[in-house]
């Protein structure tokens with residue numbers, strides 16, 4: 001039986017998810033990446049061009065609970081060492097609780113917090129191997145004690161919600177030796193990180209995803225719930 005590790009990355013057809021798919025593939029992992037129906041998956045498919053057997057594709061919109069059944073079906077008997085919930089949105093540009101509509105709140109909370117944790121809970125039985133680990137793409141903006149400058153209210157609230165729900169999942173799974181990692185990828189050059197090219201990000205995509213992959217490989221199986229950045233620095237909750 002192959003000793004290669006297996007990862008499922010939710011939201012992997014562009015941005016950091018695509019970069020992570022390439023990173024883990026290059027590190028010798030089997031990778032299943034997800035997209036939404038209708039997405040262009042050419043770049044994700046190209047990740048597996050050297051060894052197509054190590055790259056799988058599945059589909060899910062993280063806001064749609066009924067899509068989890070479809071995902072489960074398409075995964076068949078597959079099991080994973082790591083499940084990485086990467087999909088996320090910045091949300092309404094105004095980012096203001098004063099301006100937010102119920103639809104905007106629902107969209108960002110379902111995409112960034114409820115949806116990912118619901119999928120993780122449904123799929124956690126697929127975690128196997130000596131170091132079963134669930135990762136969530138968090139943000140330093142999720143830190144309550146680190147929020148000294150204010151702003152970005154909707155995004156911060158959604159990622160803080162993701163962190164607390166990740167902690168609840170960890171608590172519920174603790175007896176089964178699961179590890180949960182909440183990771184800040186740095187302010188990275190993607191569609192989201194540059195607000196679609198209108199602002200400068202701090203780091204390039206490669207620096208971000210290579211750091212995040214190293215953090216996962218270092219801490220997977222530690223049986224803790226950690227909040228770390230892509231340089232392996234702990235963040236304050």
Ligand SMILES: NC(=O)c1ccc[n+]([C@@H]2O[C@H](COP(=O)([O-])OP(=O)(O)OC[C@H]3O[C@@H](n4cnc5c(N)ncnc54)[C@H](OP(=O)(O)O)[C@@H]3O)[C@@H](O)[C@H]2O)c1
Pocket residue numbers: 010011012013014015016017035036039060061062063086087088089090111137138139140184185186187188189190191192193194201
């Ligand atoms: N870039 C940064 O500086 C930064 C910093 C901190 C945290 N993050 C986090 O890192 C993660 C990836 O961000 P990114 O910068 O790579 O953003 P991005 O380039 O905008 O990519 C976002 C990804 O999430 C997917 N996604 C969005 N809504 C979805 C939904 N409802 N269902 C399924 N997939 C969905 C997108 O798929 P579609 O193509 O189908 O929309 C895409 O694959 C996010 O969770 C983000 O909050 C990013």
